[in-house]
Amino acid sequence: MGPGLFIRWLILTIAILVTSYLLDGIHSTGFLSALFATAILGILNAFIRPILLILTFPINILSLGLFTFVINALLINLVAVLIPGFEVYGFWSAVFGSLLISLVSWLLTSFIDRSGRVEYIEIRKIDHDNWNDRP
Secondary structure, eight states, X not given: OOHHHHHHHHHHHHHHHHHHHHOTTEEEOSHHHHHHHHHHHHHHHHHHHHHHHHHTHHHHHHTTTTHHHHHHHHHHHHHHHHSTTXXXXXXXXXXXXXXXXXXXXXXXXXXXXXXXXXXXXXXXOOOTTOGGGOO
């Protein structure tokens, strides 16, 4: 287990904690319950989610991929059943929770490379009027 995986695990835990703070329908009793929920969610996403995506492929095509949110919500509900201290109240809370967890996790992991180091993008202004700036 490399440092990149560990940092991504912590980022997903932070995403779950932020989601439980922002949404009334998702509750985590603390950092440890969120950490275990993250571990179980990662296992379910690695093994169960691909099977569910294959089985629901026709529905997913007809819904233009929106059925994936339903699958994510079902997995979050399953995590809530398995982990004491992590609770989800209702289907729509799970749907919005999965969306918010995905957004927060994507935002935070967009700055981390595979080895766990922080990346940044340097933005420079190009002077289009000057012919010497061309690449």
